[in-house]
Amino acid sequence: MTIPQPSPFQGPPALAPGAPRRSLVTLLLPLLAGGVVAVALGVYGGLHTPTGFAVGPAGFSGPLAMKSWLTTGAFLGAVVQMTSALIMYGRLKVAAPAWIGTLHRWSGRIAFVLTIPVAFHCLYALGARYDEPRVMIHSLLGCFFYGVFTAKMLALPKRGLPGWGLPALGGLAFTALVGLWLTSSLWFFTTIGVTL
Numbered sequence: 001m002t003i004p005q006p007s008p009f010q011g012p013p014a015l016a017p018g019a020p021r022r023s024l025v026t027l028l029l030p031l032l033a034g035g036v037v038a039v040a041l042g043v044y045g046g047l048h049t050p051t052g053f054a055v056g057p058a059g060f061s062g063p064l065a066m067k068s069w070l071t072t073g074a075f076l077g078a079v080v081q082m083t084s085a086l087i088m089y090g091r092l093k094v095a096a097p098a099w100i101g102t103l104h105r106w107s108g109r110i111a112f113v114l115t116i117p118v119a120f121h122c123l124y125a126l127g128a129r130y131d132e133p134r135v136m137i138h139s140l141l142g143c144f145f146y147g148v149f150t151a152k153m154l155a156l157p158k159r160g161l162p163g164w165g166l167p168a169l170g171g172l173a174f175t176a177l178v179g180l181w182l183t184s185s186l187w188f189f190t191t192i193g194v195t196l
């Protein structure tokens with residue numbers, strides 16, 4: 001029987017003497033940059049004339065099927081990343097294996113990379129659409145997701161972040177990706193069918 005060892009990742013490390021005081025100011029620039037990215041994607045998606053074509057379906061029956069499966073892969077990667085974060089921060093009473101940090105980073109990277117060809121098709125071939133509630137929520141979540149992701153990546157190397165900073169940004173990115181999956185892949189699988 002393994003005795004759960006206290007997780008080495010009990011939240012952000014204690015500040016060394018002389019280290020900058022934790023303050024919200026350190027989050028301002030990452031949040032601002034994230035906001036600019038989200039708005040820029042929304043404006044582009046609104047102004048750009050949809051081309052109807054962007055990337056080939058790569059062996060799938062069509063672009064919607066390809067995007068729905070890639071988004072499902074990104075969703076599963078995000079679930080692994082969120083679960084590893086909960087273990088790292090001691091929210092799940094599970095002994096944290098030494099490789100949990102690596103799993104957290106790589107599951108996040110793979111999830112993010114899988115969204116790129118999908119979002120490229122959405123923005124370039126389809127653009128942002130606000131004519132139907134599902135598609136409007138989806139389009140806004142898509143822009144918000146990249147904004148939050150940008151803010152998290154810019155905040156990561158910063159010292160003196162408020163303790164809740166990274167978990168909050170990570171949680172928002174995860175929630176946005178879940179919302180994207182529900183408003184697209186789940187719609188596709190339940191409307192068109194679970195087809196490749």
Ligand code: HEM
Pocket residue numbers: 041045064067068069071074115118119122123126127128129135138139140141142143145180183184185187188
């Ligand atoms: C960046 C901003 C984004 C915009 C403006 C956008 C917009 C759209 C639009 C207008 C559609 C067509 C909806 C329909 O008529 O059914 C669509 C489909 C889709 N989008 Fe996006 N999207 C964005 C980002 C994303 C992201 C980040 C993902 C995945 C991580 C994603 C996944 C999908 C999938 C799987 C479909 C096909 C299923 C469907 O038609 O609903 N989108 N998107």
